Amino acid sequence: MDQPDAALDAIIIGAGISGMYMLHRMRGLGMRARVIEAGTDVGGTWYWNRYPGARFDSESWSYGYSFSEEVLREWEWPEHFSAQPDTLRYLEFVADKFDLRRDMRFGRRVTAAHFDDARTLWTVTMDDGATLSAPILVTALGPLSAFTLPNIPGREDFRGPAFHTARWPREGIDLRGKRVGIIGTGATAIQCIQTIAQDVGHLTVFQRTPNWAAPLHNRRITPEEQADIKSRYAEIFERCRQTDTCFIHQADPRKATELSAAEREAFWEKLYGEPGFGIWVGNFRDVLVDPKANALMTDWARGKIRQRVKDPAIADLLTPRNHGFGTRRLPLESGYYEVYNQDNVTLVDINTTPIERITERGIRCTDREHAFDVLIYATGFDGVTGPYDRIDITGPGGRRLRDDWQAMPRTLLGMMAEGFPNLLMVLGPHTARGNIPRNIEELVDWLTGLLQFMRDNGHHRVEPRAEPVADWVRHVEQAAEGLLFSQVDSWQTGVNRNVEGRQVRRTLGYYGGAVRFRRKIEAVAAGGYQEFAFR
Numbered sequence: 387m388d389q390p391d392a393a394l395d396a397i398i399i400g401a402g403i404s405g406m407y408m409l410h411r412m413r414g415l416g417m418r419a420r421v422i423e424a425g426t427d428v429g430g431t432w433y434w435n436r437y438p439g440a441r442f443d444s445e446s447w448s449y450g451y452s453f454s455e456e457v458l459r460e461w462e463w464p465e466h467f468s469a470q471p472d473t474l475r476y477l478e479f480v481a482d483k484f485d486l487r488r489d490m491r492f493g494r495r496v497t498a499a500h501f502d503d504a505r506t507l508w509t510v511t512m513d514d515g516a517t518l519s520a521p522i523l524v525t526a527l528g529p530l531s532a533f534t535l536p537n538i539p540g541r542e543d544f545r546g547p548a549f550h551t552a553r554w555p556r557e558g559i560d561l562r563g564k565r566v567g568i569i570g571t572g573a574t575a576i577q578c579i580q581t582i583a584q585d586v587g588h589l590t591v592f593q594r595t596p597n598w599a600a601p602l603h604n605r606r607i608t609p610e611e612q613a614d615i616k617s618r619y620a621e622i623f624e625r626c627r628q629t630d631t632c633f634i635h636q637a638d639p640r641k642a643t644e645l646s647a648a649e650r651e652a653f654w655e656k657l658y659g660e661p662g663f664g665i666w667v668g669n670f671r672d673v674l675v676d677p678k679a680n681a682l683m684t685d686w687a688r689g690k691i692r693q694r695v696k697d698p699a700i701a702d703l704l705t706p707r708n709h710g711f712g713t714r715r716l717p718l719e720s721g722y723y724e725v726y727n728q729d730n731v732t733l734v735d736i737n738t739t740p741i742e743r744i745t746e747r748g749i750r751c752t753d754r755e756h757a758f759d760v761l762i763y764a765t766g767f768d769g770v771t772g773p774y775d776r777i778d779i780t781g782p783g784g785r786r787l788r789d790d791w792q793a794m795p796r797t798l799l800g801m802m803a804e805g806f807p808n809l810l811m812v813l814g815p816h817t818a819r820g821n822i823p824r825n826i827e828e829l830v831d832w833l834t835g836l837l838q839f840m841r842d843n844g845h846h847r848v849e850p851r852a853e854p855v856a857d858w859v860r861h862v863e864q865a866a867e868g869l870l871f872s873q874v875d876s877w878q879t880g881v882n883r884n885v886e887g888r889q890v891r892r893t894l895g896y897y898g899g900a901v902r903f904r905r906k907i908e909a910v911a912a913g914g915y916q917e918f919a920f921r
């Protein structure tokens with residue numbers, strides 16, 4: 387490649403929220419870093435997921451970067467829960483402000499990263515065959531970038547346009563009056579369904595597993611609120627630091643099981659009427675851990691679906707049976723249930739009439755063929771480890787990350803993998819996840835501290851020691867024990883039925899809470915990074 391790249395200090399894979407901030411911090415250290423990105427511009431998740439209705443379930447003003455006073459002062463979120471086009475505009479604004487694109491190369495997907503042990507050098511190979519080398523490799527891949535299509539035969543046969551929601555065409559697609567079929571009923575599908583249902587001629591939803599969902603209550607930010615938010619950023623971010631998920635919501639200290647039905651239900655009614663994730667992560671503290679408390683909440687939530695969906699048989703189909711409320715990532719919705727009261731919407735339960743194949747005309751189930759003009763696959767992602775599995779990452783002695791992690795990732799603090807020197811991960815497995823940019827900023831800041839330490843001490847090479855890795859993996863497993871969440875299949879527990887070898891649950895996040903995670907990583911830094919070996 388071009389000459390200046392020969393002197394690189396680091397390569398960062400991914401120009402999403404993580405890669406952008408990592409580049410900014412590395413520049414601050416005087417390092418020369420190059421970002422490689424498959425998309426044609428910055429944005430990551432918000433670049434790729436352009437499907438109708440894509441937006442935050444996090445309060446916008448708690449989601450943006452906190453590191454720049456100038457950005458906080460200048461940027462105005464139009465809505466409390468930002469829509470994808472505004473979020474992408476925000477990230478472009480940040481990229482412009484810090485002139486980030488200068489060190490980014492777009493339209494190239496990294497296919498391999500090999501470590502040369504003797505030279506302490508990572509060489510990445512891109513899909514056009516080009517290579518690039520640097521001593522340090524940062525994976526800023528995003529936990530939800532490896533989208534997965536349904537493993538249904540005949541996908542190539544369909545004659546009309548068909549898209550995964552994470553590959554929605556940039557120019558958009560006119561769905562007005564069209565017969566549209568959508569597979570999936572996760573957070574993405576719910577946003578998409580409720581948005582397109584008004585415009586399409588007919589919408590048919592193919593549901594395998596219904597999810598619990600609760601109202602988002604989004605609205606525009608008034609000028610008065612805008613001024614108030616800007617004056618309170620420090621307080622907002624401090625609040626996010628104090629909660630387990632880095633959202634503004636924190637579990638209520640009371641237990642559902644110790645209150646009267648009237649007290650419980652009054653609280654749930656209040657949460658149901660409020661914006662955001664309060665009803666999920668701001669619920670009574672026993673709801674996500676005690677099966678009895680969860681059953682009470684689940685029962686109450688079932689009633690809400692019945693109230694909102696006119697046909698009791700459809701309400702029944704939309705009610706989850708195999709998991710309790712909040713034990714999977716809770717999608718937030720805006721009129722989702724009411725969509726099923728419309729004449730132009732059909733819900734197909736594919737447990738009763740399974741999909742046999744995709745045909746030229748549409749989708750054939752065991753009872754009939756459904757004809758469509760457009761097909762939408764809202765079928766999710768190979769979460770967290772999927773993006774790592776898709777790159778051939780090879781360390782010293784030909785050790786492959788993909789093989790190492792097949793059963794369970796082996797990391798230290800979720801930021802380095804055992805046996806892979808100078809490979810720094812932002813939001814890899816085993817880190818706390820919640821309000822993602824809050825997590826990202828902490829991880830990048832911590833990694834920046836590690837790089838600073840290496841520079842101060844003349845180290846060129848870092849890797850985690852075996853024993854601390856074993857301790858950390860054990861701790862991660864222990865933190866997930868007892869959570870109802872850990873007993874349910876979802877991308878969060880590493881299950882994707884469309885991906886071979888990904889049918890078994892794994893612990894892919896740190897579920898001891900963001901506060902405890904921060905305490906752990908800060909202790910390692912304060913102790914002089916003794917859990918790592920340096921050269």
Ligand code: NA7
Nearest residue numbers: 536537570571572573574575594595715764765766767877
């Ligand atoms: P999810 O939550 O993984 O949802 C994917 C949906 O697609 C889910 O309803 C799946 O049903 C369904 N699916 C997947 N494959 C198939 C096949 N082969 N047949 C039928 N149905 C299928 O992904 P999302 O994109 O909605 O959300 C991901 C995250 O993005 C979300 O948590 C937010 O953080 C943002 P299943 O449940 O597997 O039966």
